[in-house]
Amino acid sequence: MIEVRNLVKTYVTKKGKVIGVDNVSLTVNKGDIFGIVGYSGAGKSSLIRCLNLLEKPTSGQVIIDGINLLSLNDKKLRTARLKIGMIFQHFHLVSSKTVFENVAFALKAANKSKRDTESRVTELLEMVGLTDKRDVYPSQLSGGQKQRVGIARALANHPSVLLCDEATSALDPSTTRSILSLLKKINRELGLTIVLITHEMEVVKEICNKMAIMQDGRVIEEGSVYEVFANPQAPLTKSFIQSVLQFDVPSQILEKRKGTIVKIQFKGSIAEESVISDVFQKFKVKGNILHGKIEYIQETPLGIFMMELNGDESEVEKAIEYIRARTNSLEVIVYAA
Numbered sequence: 001m002i003e004v005r006n007l008v009k010t011y012v013t014k015k016g017k018v019i020g021v022d023n024v025s026l027t028v029n030k031g032d033i034f035g036i037v038g039y040s041g042a043g044k045s046s047l048i049r050c051l052n053l054l055e056k057p058t059s060g061q062v063i064i065d066g067i068n069l070l071s072l073n074d075k076k077l078r079t080a081r082l083k084i085g086m087i088f089q090h091f092h093l094v095s096s097k098t099v100f101e102n103v104a105f106a107l108k109a110a111n112k113s114k115r116d117t118e119s120r121v122t123e124l125l126e127m128v129g130l131t132d133k134r135d136v137y138p139s140q141l142s143g144g145q146k147q148r149v150g151i152a153r154a155l156a157n158h159p160s161v162l163l164c165d166e167a168t169s170a171l172d173p174s175t176t177r178s179i180l181s182l183l184k185k186i187n188r189e190l191g192l193t194i195v196l197i198t199h200e201m202e203v204v205k206e207i208c209n210k211m212a213i214m215q216d217g218r219v220i221e222e223g224s225v226y227e228v229f230a231n232p233q234a235p236l237t238k239s240f241i242q243s244v245l246q247f248d249v250p251s252q253i254l255e256k257r258k259g260t261i262v263k264i265q266f267k268g269s270i271a272e273e274s275v276i277s278d279v280f281q282k283f284k285v286k287g288n289i290l291h292g293k294i295e296y297i298q299e300t301p302l303g304i305f306m307m308e309l310n311g312d313e314s315e316v317e318k319a320i321e322y323i324r325a326r327t328n329s330l331e332v333i334v335y336a337a
């Protein structure tokens, strides 16, 4: 488990103080895949680099598996860091070393014997699907393969936490998916806690169970990925969600409609019920679906529909109340002309 308490990171520059992280407190539970999202400059890198003290916090606490990292001397910190793996956007591999040597290098710090190193690296390369690449150099690998080496190296010392610093931002969409599914597999099979930072909401939607949104060094919203997607509060969160759920009806289309336009969200098992068809049976209203989709987030459905309802005002009103009561989430976008 990771606990971040009142973490502050300020940088002193020639132009004065710059705030990287502004009083952030977070809890990441064991086994979580925790995504931290924000635009460039929001403080994500500063925060994740403070989690293994690559960046020394100005104040606050970072407690990993019960150990306050800021209380450790250099030697103890080096040992504690072996339990915190990290992967990077640009992989950070040593170009003059082979794949095997890059991974083995991580075991040097832990003083492993040659034989233990050989068997551990072999096991790791198998885990990330690179057994046949053990003797090649990084320049002969694709971006996805380089990141797999990075993952193998990060896992070498059996860490309990893996920090991912924009780990898929330099990769194409299909390679991104394969790396994300590898991370998910590692999380599931090894019970590894993963913290990742990204500016891509798609990444969070794909693998995280918890998330936080950062802006100006602060966490402005956090929670389970499903709840944040279904119920975003802050304007920035809403715009991030919009970018991935892409729920837009052109205004020219909306302007032409004569009925009442409603946006309905179906959460969880309600998305599998027949609320909409029931409405048409129960009330004298006609419906016209303008947009609709069901997203699966954390394997739980989230349905979003935009509909035009036509009929007598009182029937439309009853239909709206019925849907509202069943879904808990109906927003009238435009009332009938």
Ligand SMILES: Nc1ncnc2c1ncn2[C@@H]1O[C@H](COP(=O)(O)OP(=O)(O)OP(=O)(O)O)[C@@H](O)[C@H]1O
Binding pocket: 011, 012, 013, 018, 019, 020, 021, 038, 039, 040, 041, 042, 043, 044, 045, 046, 047
């Ligand atoms: N070494 C540094 N010296 C001075 N200021 C810094 C340093 N590192 C980060 N900052 C500043 O701290 C703030 C947060 O930057 P940070 O890199 O943590 O954000 P980010 O969300 O990771 O953005 P990006 O994705 O662009 O890296 C920014 O204003 C940035 O300019």
